[in-house]
Amino acid sequence: MGAVFPRLWRYSVALTGRRDWADDLAQTTCLRALDKADQFEAGTHLDRWMFRMAQRIWLNELRSRKVRTGGGLVPVEEIDLPDHSPGAETNILARDVLNRVNALPEAQRHSVFLVYVEGYSYKEAAEIMEIPIGTVMSRLAAARKRLGEEMADAAGQMS
Amino acid sequence: MNQTRTYTDEELTAFLDGEADDALATEIGDALETDVALGERLATLDIPIAALTQAYDALLNDAPPMPPLPEAVPEPANTNRFGWGWGVGTFGTGLAAGLAVALFTGFGQPAPPPAPGWAAFVASYQSLYTPETLASVTLTQAERQAQLQTVSAAVGLDLTDVPDAEGLTLKRAQILSFNGKPLVQLAYQRADGTPVALCIIPAGPDDKPVSMGAAQGMELARWNTPGFGYILIGGQEQAPLKSEAQALQSWSVGDTI
Numbered sequence: 001m002g003a004v005f006p007r008l009w010r011y012s013v014a015l016t017g018r019r020d021w022a023d024d025l026a027q028t029t030c031l032r033a034l035d036k037a038d039q040f041e042a043g044t045h046l047d048r049w050m051f052r053m054a055q056r057i058w059l060n061e062l063r064s065r066k067v068r069t070g071g072g073l074v075p076v077e078e079i080d081l082p083d084h085s086p087g088a089e090t091n092i093l094a095r096d097v098l099n100r101v102n103a104l105p106e107a108q109r110h111s112v113f114l115v116y117v118e119g120y121s122y123k124e125a126a127e128i129m130e131i132p133i134g135t136v137m138s139r140l141a142a143a144r145k146r147l148g149e150e151m152a153d154a155a156g157q158m159s
Numbered sequence: 160m161n162q163t164r165t166y167t168d169e170e171l172t173a174f175l176d177g178e179a180d181d182a183l184a185t186e187i188g189d190a191l192e193t194d195v196a197l198g199e200r201l202a203t204l205d206i207p208i209a210a211l212t213q214a215y216d217a218l219l220n221d222a223p224p225m226p227p228l229p230e231a232v233p234e235p236a237n238t239n240r241f242g243w244g245w246g247v248g249t250f251g252t253g254l255a256a257g258l259a260v261a262l263f264t265g266f267g268q269p270a271p272p273p274a275p276g277w278a279a280f281v282a283s284y285q286s287l288y289t290p291e292t293l294a295s296v297t298l299t300q301a302e303r304q305a306q307l308q309t310v311s312a313a314v315g316l317d318l319t320d321v322p323d324a325e326g327l328t329l330k331r332a333q334i335l336s337f338n339g340k341p342l343v344q345l346a347y348q349r350a351d352g353t354p355v356a357l358c359i360i361p362a363g364p365d366d367k368p369v370s371m372g373a374a375q376g377m378e379l380a381r382w383n384t385p386g387f388g389y390i391l392i393g394g395q396e397q398a399p400l401k402s403e404a405q406a407l408q409s410w411s412v413g414d415t416i
Contacts, residue, residue: 006222098214116208117215122178141168148203
């Protein structure tokens with residue numbers, strides 16, 4: 001589980017949109033995984049099993065409580081990247097794309113993360129999110145369209 | 160000459176992601192050679208995936224360490240230092256053996272270490288409870304009996320007459336699982352709201368008197384009766400937990416003789 005934890009935390013950031021909530025979600029998911037360890041099938045993928053668990057915990061248990069107590073979702077600036085490297089062009093682009101992805105509707109953001117960042121196939125992402133493949137496809141298409149238009153607009157304003 | 164049909168955003172997205180089936184991929188690939196508008200649409204949908212991956216990879220470096228749950232707990236020398244819960248190897252074939260060692264060596268020591276094996280699990284779980292967690296839960300007598308009967312049957316020990324010792328109020332009785340063994344959690348609340356849990360799991364044959372310890376910033380008491388291990392955990396004060404534990408231990412001894 002230790003090997004999966006950094007990715008689980010990162011997925012928790014993508015799910016919740018906030019680092020501090022990601023800490024809670026990742027920890028709760030680990031506890032739940034221990035609780036249900038006997039249900040894990042040896043030889044299957046621990047990461048997908050835990051991601052699915054995190055997704056369920058977020059949607060079914062934590063989100064409503066967090067939103068109620070935290071006053072709303074996704075202050076984008078809270079996920080901002082650590083600025084370890086010099087401000088190269090690629091880093092500026094990375095930061096820009098990250099912020100735009102974080103501003104996507106939640107369901108689109110989850111799909112973008114699983115397919116484009118984690119590299120899961122549509123089928124695998126659908127299984128983690130427990131939705132039909134067609135829904136994954138339409139969320140990705142909507143996300144691509146919105147991001148593409150936004151970035152084209154931004155580029156147009158700069159030129 | 161090329162009559163291009165209109166493709167949906169979903170189809171074009173699947174094409175860009177390499178998820179279009181061969182026929183569709185070939186069709187779109189051919190159409191792109193003549194259909195300028197299609198090329199423009201595709202360009203609109205093309206986003207800088209590499210930059211996105213790079214951004215999230217940077218975030219990966221920011222992941223906090225594993226939660227300080229069982230790591231804080233000393234383990235018997237013959238298990239790895241990260242204990243039973245957190246090594247990748249604990250899942251799968253190594254799980255049963257690893258947990259059994261932790262469980263039984265813990266009970267086999269002359270002086271039990273503060274919180275080996277299942278105690279760490281119990282402590283981690285209990286640390287999530289707050290006074291609000293169970294504040295709104297009120298069991299009727301019938302519900303109480305029904306829950307106690309269920310957990311009694313699951314663990315193989317009659318808990319239906321477990322007392323509300325020392326002013327504790329039973330809020331919920333449920334079955335958890337640890338290494339495939341039933342683990343009973345009786346969630347109590349003190350009058351001041353402090354959550355306290357009595358947990359029971361099948362264990363070795365030896366009796367053990369109440370010993371006090373601490374885990375996850377909470378006070379913890381443990382004892383054994385033949386066949387079962389008990390942990391009472393909750394709060395930051397030893398005195399009330401000790402008297403609660405002694406009362407429940409007296410009950411448990413009477414119950415299993």
